[in-house]
Amino acid sequence: MSQKDYIYAVARIRFKEISLLSDQFINQLVSAESFDDCMKLLRDKGWETGEGKPELASLDDASRADRMFEAERDKTWKQLEELGVEKSAFDVFHISNDYHNLKAAIKDTASDKDHDNIFIKTGTTVPYEKIRDAVKKKDFSALPKDMARLAEDVLTTLLHTDDGQLCDIMIDKAALDAIYKAGKEAQNDILRLYAKLTVAGADIKVIVRGIKFKKDRAFYMNALSDIDELDLKELIDSALKCDRNNFQPLYDYLEKTEFSGAISEIKKGMAAFEKWCDDQIIEKIKPELYHAFTIGPLAAYVLGRENEIKTVRIIISGKLNDLPEKAVSERIREMYA
Amino acid sequence: MGIALAIAGAALAALLAGIGSAMGVGRAGQAASGVVTEDPSKFGKVLLLELLPGTQGIYGLIIAFVTLMRIGVIGGTINADMSWQLGLQYLFACLPMAIVGLISAIQQANVSVSTISLISKRGDQLAKAMTLPAMVETYAILALLISFLAVVGLPTA
Numbered sequence: 171m172s173q174k175d176y177i178y179a180v181a182r183i184r185f186k187e188i189s190l191l192s193d194q195f196i197n198q199l200v201s202a203e204s205f206d207d208c209m210k211l212l213r214d215k216g217w218e219t220g221e222g223k224p225e226l227a228s229l230d231d232a233s234r235a236d237r238m239f240e241a242e243r244d245k246t247w248k249q250l251e252e253l254g255v256e257k258s259a260f261d262v263f264h265i266s267n268d269y270h271n272l273k274a275a276i277k278d279t280a281s282d283k284d285h286d287n288i289f290i291k292t293g294t295t296v297p298y299e300k301i302r303d304a305v306k307k308k309d310f311s312a313l314p315k316d317m318a319r320l321a322e323d324v325l326t327t328l329l330h331t332d333d334g335q336l337c338d339i340m341i342d343k344a345a346l347d348a349i350y351k352a353g354k355e356a357q358n359d360i361l362r363l364y365a366k367l368t369v370a371g372a373d374i375k376v377i378v379r380g381i382k383f384k385k386d387r388a389f390y391m392n393a394l395s396d397i398d399e400l401d402l403k404e405l406i407d408s409a410l411k412c413d414r415n416n417f418q419p420l421y422d423y424l425e426k427t428e429f430s431g432a433i434s435e436i437k438k439g440m441a442a443f444e445k446w447c448d449d450q451i452i453e454k455i456k457p458e459l460y461h462a463f464t465i466g467p468l469a470a471y472v473l474g475r476e477n478e479i480k481t482v483r484i485i486i487s488g489k490l491n492d493l494p495e496k497a498v499s500e501r502i503r504e505m506y507a
Numbered sequence: 508m509g510i511a512l513a514i515a516g517a518a519l520a521a522l523l524a525g526i527g528s529a530m531g532v533g534r535a536g537q538a539a540s541g542v543v544t545e546d547p548s549k550f551g552k553v554l555l556l557e558l559l560p561g562t563q564g565i566y567g568l569i570i571a572f573v574t575l576m577r578i579g580v581i582g583g584t585i586n587a588d589m590s591w592q593l594g595l596q597y598l599f600a601c602l603p604m605a606i607v608g609l610i611s612a613i614q615q616a617n618v619s620v621s622t623i624s625l626i627s628k629r630g631d632q633l634a635k636a637m638t639l640p641a642m643v644e645t646y647a648i649l650a651l652l653i654s655f656l657a658v659v660g661l662p663t664a
Binding site: 177178179180181182184185186187188460462463 | 534537538539540541542544545546617620621623624627628
């Protein structure tokens, strides 16, 4: 699609942006008395809370909320489909779902039970049935080349080591590599930025957790995705010099990179760091609110929607688990619109 | 030779400014239809913004028309023996409108597309949304003026 072909789609997205949740509305949700009050506020905003659907009446609150998130995610992709934008343009957002499905398919096969509900059914580049069947039959010819090779390696590793955690690490790393590669190949800055921040954030998370659990170099080599923005050797060296009570060598290394802002958040804790990663993406896509010709505003809208779904999920689970308002507020992401 | 150059000038004024306007109105039209799909009540407002890049085509037509009148193509007093120097002068006189018309129409459309997005979110801001693309119009009007003065200042054929 050439640049000018996005003019129509962007004009429509501008209108849809009006219904995105604002920071003010999110604060209102946080202050709501109960789960039901939250659902009422969301229903008034047009969210699919399942009102008037008798089949959802028997579900517990958590399942009802899950259905709502699924429906909202579907709604975003249906909106984009309606705009005539090729789904493949957003493959970078779907790759992690494909690899999640690969993990699920391996677990499904290993446990010899049918777990249909562990698969992500929409927002994938490869249909989940294809992945599930390929793993079940151990015939990977129908899968994309990289994924087929990985699935074969993971199954062999599982057979020889019976180490499920190692297999998860292999798949997670492959997912990050694939996201980074897709981002680099993308024609738009927003897609490239998303891929870069997602993978760098994941690498730093692995490092921080690795330090806490005293992981060795081999673990880091298996788990970290090699990206241009981080020098893997230096990053691992700095991690190996750290211990549970002293992260200074890691901070010293990060200070030299474009992720120096992460240091203060890592000091606060993983939740603060995860929030920082998400807020970085939102902050950097905000200029797309004023662009009119490229796929950027569409990608930014998808990220904005994902961000609000994630934030509402945090609030809802806070309400369901009676978490104090302060604890929930600390995890609230910045909104796109 | 002279008459051919003069007609080429008129043709370029109509052609390039017309192409610019067609492209401009087309781009603005895509944005306008996007807004109207979501909110049909905004049709009137976005139509105004869509039409703004269309004026360059009209200015090009005016210059072409005046040129053709001055060289006698309209009116039946055509002089086939016009000197090439005079023909070239007519050609150059038409160029400001031709070139500025093409470029300003496309640039004006870019601003119109952006302000159509503004209207989709803030329907009450039509005056501001009209003013911004209208700024680009200034340069099309200046080009129209200079081409017009140059063409009417040249001797008739």
